[in-house]
Amino acid sequence: MSDVRVDTWGACVDFPIFDAKTRSLKKSVLGAAGGVIGANASNVVVVEALKDIDLHLQHGDRVGLVGHNGAGKSTLLRVLSGIYEPTRGSCRVQGRVAPVFDLGVGMDPEISGYENIVIRGMFLGMSRKEMLRKTDEIAEFTELGDYLNMPLRTYSTGMRVRVALGVVTSIDPEILILDEGIGAVDAEFMKKARVRLQELVKRSGILVFASHSNEFLAQLCDRALWIDHGQVRMDGGIEEVVGAYEGPDAAKHVRTVLDEIAAEQTGTPVVPGSRPVTEADG
Numbered sequence: 001m002s003d004v005r006v007d008t009w010g011a012c013v014d015f016p017i018f019d020a021k022t023r024s025l026k027k028s029v030l031g032a033a034g035g036v037i038g039a040n041a042s043n044v045v046v047v048e049a050l051k052d053i054d055l056h057l058q059h060g061d062r063v064g065l066v067g068h069n070g071a072g073k074s075t076l077l078r079v080l081s082g083i084y085e086p087t088r089g090s091c092r093v094q095g096r097v098a099p100v101f102d103l104g105v106g107m108d109p110e111i112s113g114y115e116n117i118v119i120r121g122m123f124l125g126m127s128r129k130e131m132l133r134k135t136d137e138i139a140e141f142t143e144l145g146d147y148l149n150m151p152l153r154t155y156s157t158g159m160r161v162r163v164a165l166g167v168v169t170s171i172d173p174e175i176l177i178l179d180e181g182i183g184a185v186d187a188e189f190m191k192k193a194r195v196r197l198q199e200l201v202k203r204s205g206i207l208v209f210a211s212h213s214n215e216f217l218a219q220l221c222d223r224a225l226w227i228d229h230g231q232v233r234m235d236g237g238i239e240e241v242v243g244a245y246e247g248p249d250a251a252k253h254v255r256t257v258l259d260e261i262a263a264e265q266t267g268t269p270v271v272p273g274s275r276p277v278t279e280a281d282g
């Protein structure tokens with residue numbers, strides 16, 4: 001597990017759009033959302049989703065990706081998961097990847113919650129035997145009781161998310177690739193899920209997590225990359241990067257969450273807005 005690694009060297013991803021009208025496009029467009037739109041040598045329109053990404057992650061790295069809509073976060077996660085090959089440059093991943101892009105992927109509406117637990121776990125790289133061992137514990141976490149014997153199609157959206165979250169947080173990944181979409185459950189359940197997510201991250205070798213929730217980023221990651229029009233604009237601590245991307249209020253929110261986590265770990269209560277008195281205070 002300690003030799004897990006993720007490396008990219010100058011990785012670029014271009015999406016050719018064969019049915020776009022070249023004539024109506026300016027040479028290279030930089031909008032508020034989306035990657036740069038350009039044209040390749042054959043005059044085919046391309047979206048430059050990622051450009052020259054150099055990323056080197058090792059065991060223990062917990063990296064959050066922030067950036068505008070269409071910045072390239074999901075594309076980068078797909079490159080790291082081996083779903084996309086870089087158009088130029090390269091990517092090498094050492095270790096077993098568990099990609100969690102959509103909580104519902106791999107779930108079958110016609111089979112029971114119990115059966116879905118096993119299937120979804122296998123989809124994430126676990127063996128059938130391992131999943132059967134974990135089923136009772138996952139069932140208890142979901143609090144769905146007898147519903148777990150009924151077909152998944154009879155569940156509400158939130159009930160499905162409970163099953164999916166239960167499974168996702170039960171696996172033992174070497175490299176965990178998480179893409180948002182984990183907020184569709186009620187607040188009380190989310191509190192419970194958060195603890196499990198934190199435990200999951202702790203036992204993962206590497207985490208890469210794309211999210212628009214600074215709270216989640218602060219809870220799960222200790223480093224952030226700001227992706228801007230397909231490029232890494234900044235690489236640093238969560239507070240610093242969120243501050244640069246979204247401003248001082250967002251950075252303050254991150255600081256509060258980090259203080260809460262530190263206090264939970266040391267057992268010290270947090271006084272809102274408090275900070276140690278320094279010499280500068282006079």
Ligand SMILES: Nc1ncnc2c1ncn2[C@@H]1O[C@H](COP(=O)(O)OP(=O)(O)OP(=O)(O)O)[C@@H](O)[C@H]1O
Binds near residue numbers: 033034047073
């Ligand atoms: N399959 C595809 N075909 C064409 N263009 C694509 C495809 N997937 C992504 N893109 C483009 O690549 C760019 C990056 O998209 P990506 O989904 O990686 O952004 P993102 O940072 O995850 O955005 P969001 O925060 O909105 O989810 C966008 O301009 C998008 O239009």
